[in-house]
Amino acid sequence: MKSFRRLVHPYLVWAAALIVLPMLIIVFYAFSEQGNVVIPVRLTLNNFVRFFSDPIFIEVLGRSLKLALITTLICILLGYPAAYFIAKMKPDSQSVMVLMVTLPQLINMLVRTYAWRGILLNIDISPEIKVYIGMVYNFLPYMILQIYTSLSKMDPSLVPAANDLGCDDRMAFLKVTLPLSVPGVISGITLVFLPAVSSFFIPKLLGGGSYVLVGNLIENYFVTTGDWNFGSAISLIMALVILISMYFTRKFDYDKEAV
């Protein structure tokens, strides 16, 4: 069957050119600036200096992280009970509920966010809360489905076994169900936190331009001002921050498993 190995080779070229190379170009842009006619491009650290020396940029980054973090927390708090209740239903009802959670997700994300605009026009709340509602609305289904998947994989006889061994329902939940559902929560966090940090159309459509996040900054520098070097630097900083947070989330998962 070794002849099949050759099938991978074209993809290696494809992936190098269309997945890896674009990332390298971002790094190159981030570490350079447009020069003059003689030297068109100069390598520099100025883009990063500019970002970290301006308190406004730091504030925007902090706001994006806060928004992503709180959105993720709300999704866990609302999504965990929902997933837990669904997992306890009869198998037929379970698949109906999963379908009901999935259906709104299949409707285009822009269209879903647009739908909230009309409703929120009626209500007098701060733009920040509107953005939070839109974020939780868009990401909650991912969290529910991830946690549900890990709960439904659980051996149903484990909780009765814990009961027999003297655990009450609360203890059984804390000692058996909860630890076994941690992988679902972790992958839920990945699916919510990651896109939440960089989201830019939810704040733009629901926050009405007054609520600027890292994603909006990047969009601005690429689409409006055309400063691709600085825009690339911001993207790189954001990608690194996300990478570090994901590293700690996963480390937490492994540590838990080790215990």
Next chain:
Amino acid sequence: MKKNKKNKAIFQKVYLGLIMAFFYLPIVYVVFFSFNASRSLTNFTGFSLQWYEKMFHTRAMMESIYYSVLIAVIATVVSTIIGTIVAIGLSKSSHLIRQIVTQVNNLPMLNPDIVTAIGLMLLFSTLNIPTGFGTLLLAHIIFCIPYVMLSVTPKLRQLDENLAEAALDLGCTPFQALYKVIIPQIKEGIVSGALVAFTMSFDDFVISYFTTGPGINNISTYVYATTKRINPSVNALSTLIVLAITIVLVFSNVLPLLKSRRKNNEKTA
């Protein structure tokens, strides 16, 4: 004790009901206001079909639907074929190659969309490729392939390695072994990969926004561009999408159910 249990059951139903209300409120709202006689998104002044009429007469809007569907279909077909072939090849490759491809595939899946998007935008600009339909389609194919591979690979792992060997021993060419033995066994993974690819492509905004060119809009980029003003035809467009997705979901979920019931009935009869 019994009463306690009953209360718990009621609480669970109410809780799930509220979550569902939250999920479906905006959808119902949009469908309702798509029949509004006035421009308002807050006051329902009477029944009218004018926004549907307007939608069908707005060329840019109809084009955006056309491009969304066309791109999702082509990207799904192409990425499913490439993703499946590469996943099969990968399952026979060395550990090192497997690791490399998995890590590289993780890049667009774990990176925020906006990073993938500007990366592609910078690539197209560096290579002097004018953005438009071609770059939009290529971008969709690029980010769909890793998802197809992700859902095909686990099925390949469950496959008995000797099956393909046996097919070859029995006189199949490698292509026949692929087509007659391997593909049918991993069909489930291929179908779910294709579904994921279609959903990802149809739902995508960020990557499309940065890789499309002038005059080419899909539904997402069209809605984004027009929502600076209130545009009630978008409600009509949303209703159309909701209707299409509901029909597809109902058919794909109810039909297999009816079929299996009929089979059961035949068996008992």
